[in-house]
Amino acid sequence: MGRDFYLHLLLACLSIAQWNSSALARNSTGSQVSSRSRHGMGIKGQVLHRSKRGWVWNQFFVIEEYTGPDPVLVGRLHTDLDSGGGKIRYILSGEGAGTIFVIDEKTGNIHATKTLDREERAQYTLMAQAVDRITNKPLEAPSQFIVKVQDINDNPPVFLNGPHHATVPEMSNVGTSVIQVTATDADDPSYGNSARLVYSILEGQPYFSVEPQTGIIRTALPNMDREAREEYLVVIQAKDMGGHMGGLSGTTKVTITLTDVNDNPPKFPQSVYQMSLSEAAKVGTVVGQLKARDPDVGENGMVTYSIIDGDGKDLFEITTDSQSQEGIVKLKKLGMDYETKKSYSLKVEAANVFFDTRFVSRGPFKDTTTVKISVEDADEPPIFSQSVYFMKVNESAPAGTPVGQVHAMDHDLGRSPIRYSIEQQSYMDRFFIINAQSGVIKTTEPLDRELTAWQNISVIATEVNNHIHTSRAQVAIKIRDINDNAPELAEPYEADMCENANAGKLIQTIKGVDKDESANGPRFTFTMAPNQNFTLIQNSGHTADIKVRRGAMNRRKQEVYLLPVVISDGGSPLLSSTGTLTVRVCSCRADGSVQSCNTEPLTLPAGLSTGALIAILTCIIILLGK
Incomplete structure (x- = not known):
């Protein structure tokens, strides 16, 4: 037979021994006999009138999970009226009577016919009755008793929720609480150590530890670095029987992730970056990108860039791409000229937007690098020696009189020859002509200052080798006055x-x-x-x-x-x-x-004849005619 059989047999013997001991004590002292007074209460309030009698039994127990070949003896019912001889018949009723529990009518012995599970049901309430076998009349009032299912350690600890996930900041101090895991045990916590649990760590050392009594997981190593390792698998065991040998156990898995703190400054992977840009580039043209690496994540890894020094800090600017965290170098304003300056240098700084003051001792949360920008030669239009020319010419000067000279030059390596022309914008432009090779401007006809005192013309310079490249200069010509008008x-x-x-x-x-x-x-x-x-x-x-x-x-x-x-x-x-x-x-x-002021009529002298008057008028006409 197996060990379980002998264990159950032992427990049954202990129960019988305890029952016998109680019976002896009852016979000697009467303290454990369930006695009633002569006028005790019977079934459903019936008043019983009899001499002092009573049932004799102790608490009944049956061990759970018994798997022996024979029904297990639970206990014996006995009344002090039973003097032997089989005159009394014992009757059992209540929970499980006749199915789980059976009684020997003559002896009162009760057996369990099925395997019981305490975790399914911990006790059964039964009713005992003794009747006269011949008359079938009750000899004792029915009495209630309880059969308790005795617990054995047949249930392992169980972690109801799992697997678990937890986080803890990197660089946390030793002993920092991470998470608490809890197991449950279906065995009876009030009986023995079957449900007394002890926690231990099976996997995850030496990084983490667990408190044996509470199941709280704590950090066990200092300065755990997320950038070196981010995730850990911890296996926790819960063992009953107070952790002693022979106990049952259960496990759960806890995935612990180190969350980031800003403990790393940004760092440029290169000390010098080489970039280039055409001298003809427009404002806003992207020169290039650079990126400082920061192993931190989220806002801890956010970087901002700035130009802090260099001979090109006035010409260039740098912005931060919020998505890629790159520094974008752009042309801020015009001014590059390959023929004048062929390269520029910038000192660029990358700095964390946020940083953890706990790690300031590690150094500044910033880094610098050098950006060298080479200016590339571009085929540019010719450049006039002046953007605006001022010239003078006398009015009424004959056609072909020189007014002045403009000069433009191709500064590219090819040094293309220049051809000049006057842009015809108004009819006044026809008064001037320009020599296509020399740029000398002359008049085409005399000018009148009183008609216009200033004349503005636009001169175009075109590269002979590339007609697409042209430039313009304004020429303001003052018409100088000469004294050609009388007051x-x-x-x-x-x-x-x-x-x-x-x-x-x-x-x-x-x-x-x-x-x-x-x-x-x-x-x-x-x-x-x-x-x-x-x-x-x-x-x-x-x-x-x-x-x-x-x-x-x-x-x-x-x-x-x-x-x-x-x-x-x-x-x-x-x-x-x-x-x-x-x-x-x-x-x-x-x-x-x-x-x-009107002329008054003249009075003719008296006696002046008409003929005389005609003669006088004739003389006046002759004089006026002279």
């Missing part, structure tokens, strides 16, 4: 005066104008032929005053005076012109205001 009166002056005006009376102020520039006429000179009635007074600047030389003019004698005035400029050569001032003699009121 003249500003307007045809007419003035009225009283016939009784006093000597020195101002009749009119006249003004001169000149189309030429002031350099050719800084001051006008006014002159008038001697006149007994009027005089001319020169003013400073461009005016003169006409005044009465003597008063009391007779309007009847002469009512209109025509005064020729000569006006001269101060230019070279001196030019002059003559203008006329018309003065009418008027009759005035006493206050000096003009009353009438």
